[in-house]
Amino acid sequence: MTGLDTLLPSLRELYQDLHAHPELSLQETRTAALVASRLRAQDGWEVTEGVGGTGVVGVLRNGEGPTVLVRADMDGLPVLEATGLPYASVDRATDRDGNDVPTMHACGHDMHVTCLLGVTELLAAERADWRGTVVAVFQPAEETGEGARNMLDDGFAERFPTPDVCLGQHVGPFPTGVAVTRPGALMAASDSFRVRLFGRGGHGSSPESTVDPVVMAAAVVLRLQTVVSREVGASQAAVVTVGSIHSGTKENIIPDEAELKLNIRSVDPVVREKVLAAVRRVIEAEAAASGAPKPPEITPLNAFPLTVNTHAATDATITALREVLGDGAVLTLPHPINGSEDFGLFGTGLGAPSVFWHFGGADPAAFAGVDADTLATRGLPASIPMNHSPLYAPLQDPTIELGVRALLGAARAWLAPAV
Numbered sequence: 001m002t003g004l005d006t007l008l009p010s011l012r013e014l015y016q017d018l019h020a021h022p023e024l025s026l027q028e029t030r031t032a033a034l035v036a037s038r039l040r041a042q043d044g045w046e047v048t049e050g051v052g053g054t055g056v057v058g059v060l061r062n063g064e065g066p067t068v069l070v071r072a073d074m075d076g077l078p079v080l081e082a083t084g085l086p087y088a089s090v091d092r093a094t095d096r097d098g099n100d101v102p103t104m105h106a107c108g109h110d111m112h113v114t115c116l117l118g119v120t121e122l123l124a125a126e127r128a129d130w131r132g133t134v135v136a137v138f139q140p141a142e143e144t145g146e147g148a149r150n151m152l153d154d155g156f157a158e159r160f161p162t163p164d165v166c167l168g169q170h171v172g173p174f175p176t177g178v179a180v181t182r183p184g185a186l187m188a189a190s191d192s193f194r195v196r197l198f199g200r201g202g203h204g205s206s207p208e209s210t211v212d213p214v215v216m217a218a219a220v221v222l223r224l225q226t227v228v229s230r231e232v233g234a235s236q237a238a239v240v241t242v243g244s245i246h247s248g249t250k251e252n253i254i255p256d257e258a259e260l261k262l263n264i265r266s267v268d269p270v271v272r273e274k275v276l277a278a279v280r281r282v283i284e285a286e287a288a289a290s291g292a293p294k295p296p297e298i299t300p301l302n303a304f305p306l307t308v309n310t311h312a313a314t315d316a317t318i319t320a321l322r323e324v325l326g327d328g329a330v331l332t333l334p335h336p337i338n339g340s341e342d343f344g345l346f347g348t349g350l351g352a353p354s355v356f357w358h359f360g361g362a363d364p365a366a367f368a369g370v371d372a373d374t375l376a377t378r379g380l381p382a383s384i385p386m387n388h389s390p391l392y393a394p395l396q397d398p399t400i401e402l403g404v405r406a407l408l409g410a411a412r413a414w415l416a417p418a419v
Contacts, residue, residue, distance in 0.1 A: 003122050004404055011118050011400050014038070016087040018110035019393075022076025022103040024093050025141035028054040031074045031113065035138045038117050042124040045136075048159070052150030057160055058136040060124060065132030065416035069163035069352070070119060070407060071343060072112035073142035079104040082390040107387045108171035108361065111394050113138060115169070115403035122408055132415040133161050137346070145190070145302040148345040157350055165313055165414050166354035168343040169407055171394050173384045174360030174375070175367045177402060179321050181357035182333040183314040187307035188237075188265040189272055190340035195220070195260040195283055196297040199290070204252035214247050216290040217258035220283055221245065224262070227278045238275045239265040239338055267306065267336045304340035310353035317355040320413035324405050331375065339387070359406050361394025 014034075023031055032054045039045045045058040054074070078101035081088045091103045105111075120136050141147035174180060197220065199213030221242045232238045240262065247258035264279060266272035280298060287296045321330045337358070347354025362384055370381060385391040 003125055004118065004401060007118055007121060008401060011114050011404070012396060014117065015110060015114040015396060015400060018113055019085070019105050020087045020089055021091055022089050022105040022110065023074070024078060024095060024101075024103060025075040025144040025146065026053050027093060028074045028140045032056050032138065032140070035074070035113060035117065039120060039136070042121050044124050044127065045120065051156065051159075052140065052147060052152070052154040054140040055147065055151045055154075056138040057151075057156075058120060059160060060120070060134045060136070062127045062133065063131040065130070066164040066414055067133040067135060067161045068411050068414045069135040069137060069166040069346060069350070070116060070411055071137040071139055071166065071168045071346065072116035073109045073139045073147065074113055075109055075141055075143050075147070076103050077106045077143060077388065078102065079106040079388065079390050081106070083393040085393055104390065106389060106392050107143065108392070108394055109142070111171045111361065111399060111403060112169070114400055115407055118400070118404035119408045119411065122404070123411070129418050130412060130415040131418055134411065134415070135160055135163055142342055145304045145340075145342050148342040148349075152345060152349040163346075163350055163352045166343070166347045166350065166352050167317065167407065167410050167414070168354070168356045169403065170341070170356070170358050171361040171399060171403060172358040173362045173380055173386050173392070174358065175362055175364040176360045176395055176399050177325060177364065178329050178331065178360040178375070179325055179357050179406060180331045180333050181309065181314065181318065181355070182336070183309050183311040185267050185306055185336045186309050186333075186356055187341050188239075188267045188336055188338045189269075189306040190302075190304040191264045191272070191276060192301040192303070193262055194299045194301055195262065196299075197258045197260070197283075197287055198292050198294050198296065199254070199256055199258070200293055201256040202254050204254055207254060210254045211291050211293060212254050213256065213258035213292075214254070216286060216292065217245055217247060217260060219290065220260065220286045223282045223286055224279060227275060227282065231278050232271060232275065236271050237267050237335070237338070238271055239263075240275065240279060261301065265338045265340065269306070304342050305344055305348070307341045307344045307356055309355050310347070313353035314355050316413065317357070317410050320410045321357065321406055324409035325402065355410070357406075359399075359403055361399040363395055
């Protein structure tokens with residue numbers, strides 16, 4: 001792929017720039033401007049900015065043929081980077097709650113943008129080889145589950161060509177050169193909530209005259225751990241995580257309230273409803289058991305739908321990926337991944353089949369002795385930093401090249417050949 005060989009140095013520079021300057025969800029102004037500028041420098045792209053906030057959409061029309069949507073997400077996370085890379089982020093931002101936070105591309109969205117811009121440049125340069133239309137979507141706010149919905153709500157279906165297929169990929173802690181996917185449910189649904197528990201504050205020396213929200217919160221956290229272990233069958237899957245707990249200011253003051261933030265993952269709609277109901281029941285019951293002066297407030301924060309790969313489209317895309325990466329490099333997962341994505345909203349909202357896959361960005365040397373079957377069925381070695389870790393950073397090479405080749409190969413498989 002001579003064109004890609006020539007392009008790789010500039011893609012490496014782009015990746016390092018993006019990695020060093022992550023932006024939080026719905027704040028991706030610098031990233032969006034860079035994407036739009038780069039697209040406009042590639043011959044033939046119609047570029048629209050500000051879609052759904054900071055989203056960018058490029059359309060490349062090249063005669064009669066299928067329309068293929070290819071998507072990358074752009075946002076970073078409020079994580080303090082600890083990779084030690086020479087291009088590590090030292091940037092900070094103000095989050096939507098007004099907090100000053102560090103920022104990091106701890107989920108690889110910088111890699112996604114880099115790979116898609118490589119694909120768009122090659123498609124523009126190689127228009128003599130294919131026919132059809134490509135819709136390149138650079139999406140904001142995937143991490144908060146808002147970006148795809150915002151773009152669709154901004155008239156996406158009316159403003160841009162209707163796709164015959166939607167394609168997306170995500171870098172992950174698999175060995176470089178490996179891609180994983182499956183037909184049907186690929187990634188879990190996710191529901192996040194903020195919970196306010198109300199007590200009655202007072203002096204730490206006189207707990208009998210108070211209703212202690214710290215103890216109430218502790219009881220809620222412990223009891224929530226039984227929802228999956230005691231109410232979800234062994235053959236089913238769900239996760240309940242309390243990722244944040246805050247209460248009080250001083251060791252000898254019993255505060256008035258406590259706040260929890262929790263997340264629920266599920267891969268079956270019936271199990272999801274059962275777990276959601278159980279979580280609410282536990283929170284309300286523990287508050288009542290503690291004598292709370294008023295019921296807890298349970299406020300949704302975000303929600304991601306189940307990511308579902310269309311069966312026939314997935315089979316065709318797996319074939320294309322194997323042609324690019326090799327037969328043994330594309331693994332079919334036996335069960336869904338518990339991470340979540342909003343990519344599937346494009347297929348659902350636009351009435352098109354959709355296919356999503358994960359491609360590796362980790363050093364293969366770290367997987368010594370782990371064969372493909374073990375990787376697919378038992379998961380990753382515990383020593384491998386996962387997405388959202390302050391240590392997570394895909395290898396720059398050969399991940400960029402392989403990510404471009406995978407997405408380009410999948411897109412070209414859906415486009416018509418030139419006659």
